[in-house]
Amino acid sequence: MAEKNISMRDALRDALREEMIRDERVFIMGEEVGRWQGTHRVTRGFYEEFGAERVRDTPISEMAIAGAAVGAAMAGLRPVAELMTINFAFLSLDAMVNHAAKIHYMFNGQFTVPLVFRAATGWGNQATATHSHTPEPIFAHFPGMYVAMPSNARDAKGMLKAAIRDDNPVLFSEVIALYPKPSLVPDDADFVLPIGKSDVKREGSDVTIVSFGRGVEWSLEAAKQLSEKDGIECEVVDLRWLRPLDLDPVYESFKKTNRCVVVEESLPMYSVGSEVAARLQEAAFDYMDAPVRRVSAMDVPLPFARDIELMALPSAQKVMTAVREVLG
Amino acid sequence: MAVEQSTTLSRETLLDWYYQIVLIRQFEERCDALYKDHKITGVYLHLYSGHEAVGVGALAALGTDDHVITAYRDHGIALARGVDAKPLMAEMMGKRTGVSGGKGGSMHLASRAHNFWGGYAIVGGHFPLATGIALKVRYMKEPNVVLCFMGDGATNNGYFHEAVNMAAVWDLPVIWLIENNLVGMGTRIEDSSGQPQLHKRAAAYGIKDGGRVDGQNVVEMYEAVSQAAAYAKKKGPVLLEALTYRYSGHGVSDKQYNVREDLASELKQWQDARDPINVLRGIINASYPGAEAELKALEDRADGVVEESVKFADESPVPTYEDLISNVYVGRSPLD
């Protein structure tokens, strides 16, 4: 299959464009998605190509963007609702949690809610406390809605297409820092990855690193350095989906390594790290040689000033330290 | 009728407003230059250039015990409220001496001492805070008013409806002042509001419609907000719309004006015909001729103040780990 080396931004753009061409019911709504060309330029050129009917600029109305997407989806359209950044999804939270995630169940299957909420996520660039959230675990808390968070361009394309084609609501979180990063992406309009499947991004036998989103980048960097410097071989599992959560590759890896580090960009309490650690001790207690270590953002709001912002955040360096710790 | 001359306002008052407007303009232009120089960093910096007369005129109508709150386009409001340029510039640069200790950044300026309750970066998020502050004012039977600035785009957010309605039901002393610069990011007001004459929404809430004011004319702003304040203190909320224009796009990342002819020419028209500095200059010349030398001296003074603020910020220390973990809770470390 032909592949092309493109950024995650372009991979997402291709996925959206192909799905809009494939299915007329797919349309985009959100703040600045059209004339402005998308806040992060993912929908660049769409307004010109598909027109205002299918690329709908909305008022600054997050409650109605999310809620109207739910209604349109129930009625038979397939909305891709952009929430600009995940920080503003807190205003949409009720429509997401109480309606998108509940309607199929509550009315016992009479309605489906086939929609995708797209949101840019992640810290960095001094966006400050209100604009630096990576709160995906909050959204993944609730049954009824899937949560996706790709770590590279290839996955982003295959996962977004899967999300759009699926009949369940999906929160699709896109890490801002990954938008410009390229990888090889199949040049195929039917390249669709399965929903809820983790992926081993690097094989190794000493320590299992579990991560997702931007954490995968830090984990792979740490694994590379540890291998080169210390001969430590880490296996890196990319969860890709926080819900459905596929831990089978993690258990399999752990049975081999007996040690685990979970790396995430989000806050430490009630986190993916907490969940993975709990599940591991339930599923593989007998294989455990060391306590599971968690690398995450510090448990503080993020400040503006660059130096202290960086202190609060995870990094490849912090992952390396944690790996050495679990090895004792 | 446009105010082109004023005999009721003293010469000193008009000169003071001139100074404040020029100070804001120079502060903002310096921020822009510092951003290009990577002295101010980050992704957000929303300049108040073009809006100066709205903030200066509106705040001139308030007393020091009245309350002010706004969104992220807050530098000019802070200056007009009398906050010293030095800690403001230090905040822009993320320094420990900044008004928010370098933690808030340009979008989150505040000064408790000035009853300036802050700039808020979640669109609409500060509206109910204004309602709450006004509730305290009524509750304690204080004779004051809350002035809540907002953008035109922000009026379409759900917070607007809930906050404005609640303040209406309780007859709270709030002035909702919409700075209508015709666009929110890239979305024009006609494309985002079913009723683009925003002040008319007052009718829907049963509150006083303060009308549409020329936001480029500081005297008209002052008069409109003075009337609104008197009404709000006695009776209840007022909704007021000021027409204005942003000179530097949405923020530092907005490149539209470089590529879109229509926007560039719209901007030029506002600058040529309705610049708040020129409008006030005209009023001063018509009311108290012969002030040219003084105006020049005020411009120099503003220049000196901005220069000094940059020096102060430059020489200030950056925050430390202690700052990172301070004030997460009242009286408790997040590490406990």
Ligand SMILES: Cc1ncc(C[n+]2csc(CCOP(=O)(O)OP(=O)(O)O)c2C)c(N)n1
């Ligand atoms: C809840 C929320 N949604 C979206 C944004 C992104 N955003 C920041 S400013 C802005 C436009 C606001 O326009 P307006 O209220 O007219 O104010 P102006 O920038 O013109 O002063 C948008 C959409 C945000 N910060 N918060």
